[in-house]
Amino acid sequence: MFKEWEKSPAGTAFELDEFIATLKYNADGLIPAIAQQHDTGEVLMMAYMNDKSIRETLREGQVCYWSRSRQTYWRKGESSGHRQKLVSMRADCDGDTLLLLVDQQGPACHTNRRNCFFFEVDGNGATVLNDVDSGL
């Protein structure tokens, strides 16, 4: 279906239930979701959603993932207070990835770094960019 939809001109609208049902989920019913700070453009983390967590996120305006390790809904910040307010949700051309523009309160990473991508990799090896609990 996305092979047809991708050709649509700007402004073309799709019904929510059909759109969510047509997204491409993996064998576990999950779709990867990238969280990006809406104003700075910082990529904060990537996690997974299912159709119900997508609906809850749209309804509540607070990002809800599916935790693969805990096998339960993961309302980001519910225990840490480091919530993600949804600013805008996007889906990609072939419907197998989401991009969440969010307003992140505090650090996004469970190590209390601001974002999760703190290993820099080059031809020589990998290097840690920021300290734990640095908020950077």
Next chain:
Amino acid sequence: MFKEWEKSPAGTAFELDEFIATLKYNADGLIPAIAQQHDTGEVLMMAYMNDKSIRETLREGQVCYWSRSRQTYWRKGESSGHRQKLVSMRADCDGDTLLLLVDQQGPACHTNRRNCFFFEVDGNGATVLNDVDSGL
């Protein structure tokens, strides 16, 4: 291993072969890689890499993915000319996602939109943000 590594202070270095071998690949040997324009912060696309495409990307400085649909290496821009020059590669806290800071030549999306995330989703439905071939 990443449970230990994530605690490391800034500047801690890891050997390349061990780091690449320790990344978490899915059952198909793949890891998702987010491509972000290095200077504007625009999230361009997400695709998949395997250990060999990671090595080639680091060696050549041009992004090489693994195409799941074609089951072959996908040297981004090889046919379209829309190459991605690698500026910096990052891995996340638990080693299951890569972030590629790139310099994208032309549109990243196969629809000739600048990025792949052109469906905006909200509580009412989904809407196409940009026209095909717009470069936006």
